[in-house]
Amino acid sequence: KRFPESEYARDARLKLDLAYDHLAGKEMAIGRYYLTRGQQIAAINRFRTVIEKYQTTSHVPEALHRLVEAYLSLGIVKEAQTAAAVLGYNYPGNEWYQDSYSLLADNKLQPSKNDDSWITQTLGTIF
Template sequence: MSSIVTSSIPARPTPSRGLRRMFAAGFLLLALAACAAEEKPYVEEPVDKLYNRAVDFANQGNWEGAAKTFDEVERQHPYSTWATKAQIMAAYSWYQRNAYDDAIAAADRFLQLHPGHKDTAYAYYLKAISYYEQIADVARDQGTTQKALDALNDVVQRFPTSEYARDARLKIDLTRDHLAGKEMTIGRYYQRQGQHIAAINRFKTVVEKFQTTTHVPEALHRITESYLALGVIDEAQNSAAVLGHNYPGSEWYVDTYAMLTGKNVRPEAKEGSWLSRLF
């Protein structure tokens, strides 16, 4: 019997690195295509069902889900009465999520589309407090603080008798105090550097623009201090006199008076000074 001769089967060649990458890429494309094929077709839902789902998300504290679902109400049913309410609720939900930029954008859009709506005052207020809650420490840039002040003033000026105006007025005082604090921080820095003219200009800003804030007594004291350092005695006497007249019990006046008398100078009001036009 003749033997059967079998040829040896060569080993399967190992694909090169380039081929392996091609195979992997092809597999990925096939997988993505399969996923796309499995996606459910878009189906418009009843407006009340969508809105109630958004409310459920809000009640659960899922503010991002609520905001996105309120947005979907408007997208699917833009001309329904629910859409208008959903817009302001989306802004509120973004605010609750601390997504302040999204809340401001949603409030602005509501105001553009519905300037005469009954919720307009609330939209202005929501925008204002979204800025207000982003106010940074006085050591940082205060651009957002100024935007908060402008937005809060909008609420008070447009809706002076509203419930939102009362809270806005309180926040305006706090915001102005914050802005004055920033000017004081910069002024003190200039003063420590011996740049007394620059320091005086910052302190003057506090006295002129933020007269109702808690920083004014210190600003007047430091104006006196810098004028004395420059040898401008008349202005030093005048700022000290204004400080003593308006804040006689202030610790800043006690320090100012001691500083002047230590140099054989007394507080004295001068006519025609820039301070005489303010106080």
């Protein structure tokens, strides 16, 4: 912040992005662990952290997909549909979207926007 034009500024930004990506990866690993143990609410909290704090990382598409999985297993259909809609809007060709869409289709559901969802409010600029 103090020396944005410094010769080290670009390198510092890259290292900061890498650090955020590592932190998001740790949250994802913990969230996946919770999912395998049937602790969906704990997993949702981890994936939510990735979406809220680490929006610029490569882990966001998977976090949205894992939210679809967790919400469907809890029976919270609107949130699952919203997570899939956000995933499809931002990452339409991504493999995680294809998996999420298949999960919803297996339950005879479609991705749809829910304005009351925390996902829409957090990533509200996407719609």
